[in-house]
Amino acid sequence: MKKMIKPFLMLTLSLGVFTSCVKDDDFAVTSFKETVYKEVFDSYIVNDDEYLNFGDWTSFVEAGSVHWFEKETDNNGYLEFTSYLSGEATNIAWAITPKINLDKSENEVLTFKTSSEFVSDPANKIEVFISNDFDGTNVLAATWMPITATLANNSTNILSSDSNGFININSGEIDLSTITGDIYIAFKGTGSGTNITLDGSLRLDDIKIYDKNL
């Protein structure tokens, strides 16, 4: 009897070793290009015609009472700034991304899209800034460095036949590779509700920060 048990155990043991290899956490996953940050304002998440209160975004009104708005047209969600009919001489509003960390990535570039409609003067504009000392609430207390990008303006107005959801101006790749730590990106809209040359619509969509070399 005892004689049998030994080879049995040996066999069982060797088979056991032979068979155990795939763990529950080992399984194939498609390889894909991760983004450091991406916001496309999915149509089913944004609520049309609502003040920007999306996720961890910050909406701040510097002058007047007009916020950036969440908009949806033809299944595309985006943000819009317009001082049209605000009745206020100066409208300045900021849309600021959630905190974005650049420590775990390399070769980062920022891209986004803007569009303009009924914009007739360069003073009716979007400006883009980056900050690494914004505390999440006090916008004007932070240091905001301007960013150079291709932006929609009075010369890029979309046609009246285009959908309002047509966001057509690519920012181009803005190099962020020298920046580390936590940053915020701010989109600042400026216009007027009393000066009809400054009451166009400026729109923003598809913000993306990614590793350029991926």
Place this chain on the structure above:
Amino acid sequence: MKKLVLSTLLVLQAVFVFAQQNPALKGKVIDAKSQKPLQNVVATIQSTNQSALTDFEGNFFFQSIPSGEQVLVVKSSGYNQQRFVLEPTNGEPLDLGVVVLEEDITSEQQLSLVTITENDLGDDNSGSESTSGLLQATRDTYQQAAAFNWGLARFRIRGLDNEYGVTMINGIVMNKLYDGRPQWSNWGGLNDATRNQEFTMGSAPSDYTFGSALGTQEINTRASFYRPGSRISMSGTNTNYSWRMMGTHASGMNKDGWAFVVSASRRWAEEGYFDGTDYGANSLFASVEKRINDKHSLNLTAMYAQNSRGKSSPNTKEVNDLMGIKYNSYWGYQNGKKRNSRDKDVEEPLVMLSHYWRLSEKTTLNTNVAFQTGSIGNSRLDYQLANNPDPTYYRNLPSYYANQPELWNDFVYDVDGNQLFEEDGVTPQYQNLDAQNAGNYFRTHSQINWDAMYFANTTSANAGRSAYVLYEDRTDDNLLNANSIINSSLSDNITLNAGVNFRKLRSHNYQNLLDLLGGQYFLDVDAFYTGDAAQSDLNNPNRQVGEGDSYGYNYLLHALTFDGFTQFKFSYDKVDFYLAQSFSRSEYQREGIYRNGIYANNSFGKGESITFENFGFKGGLTYKLNGRNYLDFNGLYQTKAPSLRNSFSNARMNNVITPDLKSESITSADASYILRAPKFKARLTGFYTKIQDATEISFFYGEGIGSDDGGDEDTFVSEIVTGIEKQNMGAELGLEYQITSTIKASASASYGQYIYSDNAKLKTNDDALAATGNNSLTDFGTVYIKDYHQPGMPQTAASFGLEYRDPHFWWVGANVNYLANSYIDFANILRTDNFVVDSDGYAFAGATEENVSSLLKQEKFDSFTLVNLTGGKSWRISKANRNTVGFFASVNNLFDIEYKTGGFEQSRKATFPDLQADLANGTPSFGPKYFYGYGRTFFVNFYINF
């Protein structure tokens, strides 16, 4: 007359005895209980395949036996077999004396086996049912544990689907051409009549077929092979049915060479274990044999097994939490009675004519012709321009509201609807009143509302036109099956088996209207589409259909297959080995009866036919260390034609052949150590199977795959996964130790790793795309499934049992079973690039490797332990004969353990942001659906043998 018969028999007997003078080996076999001699018991010397039958007085004789250590096996159906290790010395005759055969108690236990129906989710007429049917009546400790103890938990031997086994009746293959699986219901309830069975495990050789990687089961219905006598039994249980009655009579061969067997049974339940699952099954069996002369016998077998049962729904966790695990959404009250909307009806009678021809002492030829006809129907509700009648439709459930962020608030109201504040002494909580209301409403409206459908139909805007109907997906098959099997002892050491098998199938598939539910007619259009696309049949557009009419889809599948095999078995003192090869040819074709409006050009008439030619080789050897210790090896390589089901990717609509369709290839090997000592039996096997180029087609109602329109319109999508590679390896162990003459211990274990060993390719077919003039096929590229586990079965199982068998014919047993490593059936479409890659080529927002992996991780079900008890007793009621009465009783899952037997992810939220949004608050609207095993169940069977 009687005297004459008797004296003739006696004279013959005398002659027979005379002929057996001075045999080299003899013995006498008697029944342990009655002490009467047993006739027609088979004694076989294993190394030579020499065998002898016992005569009228239970005696068997061998004129010669080879020298050296030999193993003699004495067996008869319904009895435990006996083995003797012999060491004949040259010339000395051996007399074994009296061999006592004890009745096989597991044959009673077999009756308690419940056929587990697999996922009722199939949107087609797949016969998928559990493998335990394949395992009945085997001798092997391990296989018995697999059948009796693990079968209920959907354990599969070696992790292989039934389609890798071959189930035969008289050598006629019963696996359906449609999906490769046997339809057990075709002989359900005929346990007594199908008791003569032979099994092989893995790729070990069978005398009847080449087989595949799982094993073979051969049911023999030759009338003279049944033990003469009658048997009546009555059973009660609380599993899928409540009651069963069965009666069987076998005549034995009379002097004119006639033998017959008849059997009938009925099983029924108003409600089985799960809510609303009714059951009704009637089975009839007859077999008549005429021995024409010494060389020729003819046998006619007829089987009629009709089965109708209500199915039970798989449910999401949300629904189970609200309603409990016995909840079934498929039924509703109608006139005070529970009516199930999802019935499965099977009625496929079979007749078979068999010819047995002894060409010589050493060669037999068995030819069978079988014809099977009948229908399988799976019923379901259909509706047009009306609300989904499913009570668990996602808009009826709390999660639908809970997943709408804007509905959440922290208001609290009193019973009159006045808002309460903190100063009123309440703590406002973040809550969703709509979700709560939906939950309350669902609890009281959790079943199908038949009355509402009747009301809608009778008050229809278009007078008489039903908005709701009950229909069945119907398959009417005509199958002609013929085979011929030769078995020849070419020499003392060499046996040849060879066979050919021919099958011709005409399978009519259609949607059959069962009940207009109060309306006058139903309009045969697909309301999802407009214009031609809405027409199921352009040749007869806008048909008004009534009960019994076909509509929706209607087509024939034709299949013509031929296969043949040869096998040589060599037996020597120290080693047995075999070699076998097979060839098969399969030809499939679809023929549309309707000209579908979406596929006007390739839906009507005969489509292209496809042909597959396949072959296989296998071999193996048994090395006999001595009469007690054996080593056994088997190896197999074969290619296998895809099933009919997987050959036409959109069979309901058109003649298109599945893109990238290929034959599967199967490589399999196993090695065993076998010990057969008088008190200790053991088997340890290591196995490995690789299946390559497998194809799986599944059908589901999907939401515009890959788009996030959030829409509600369902479209019937077929998902085509090709190039699937599966790898099954593991070890199995069976031990049996006779502690005392009355107490026996047994232990079995199976440890396997059944995975997808490579990624595959995925395409979908979407009719909605074709309807708008686009290509209906979408290529999703690679589906990343490498190292995912094959779903729906415990990959680890262990069992320990003790059995006490009293000499006074009663016995009790108990066993404890541990089952683990069972995984969910994952949604393939979520494992494609489409899940994570956005239209810009970059991942969706928030998709990191970490959280994509965590979303896609395959759910592993909790392990569980089941305790079962069995027992029985039998009494002799007459000294003069073998008449006995007895009972068998068992309790399964004694501690009422709740366990999942399987489940599947839904494919509806097919992109990362969609799935994440659905999971955001913890109660997804499209979460996985689960199947649960039975809680505590019992089975009692009373029987009389006379």
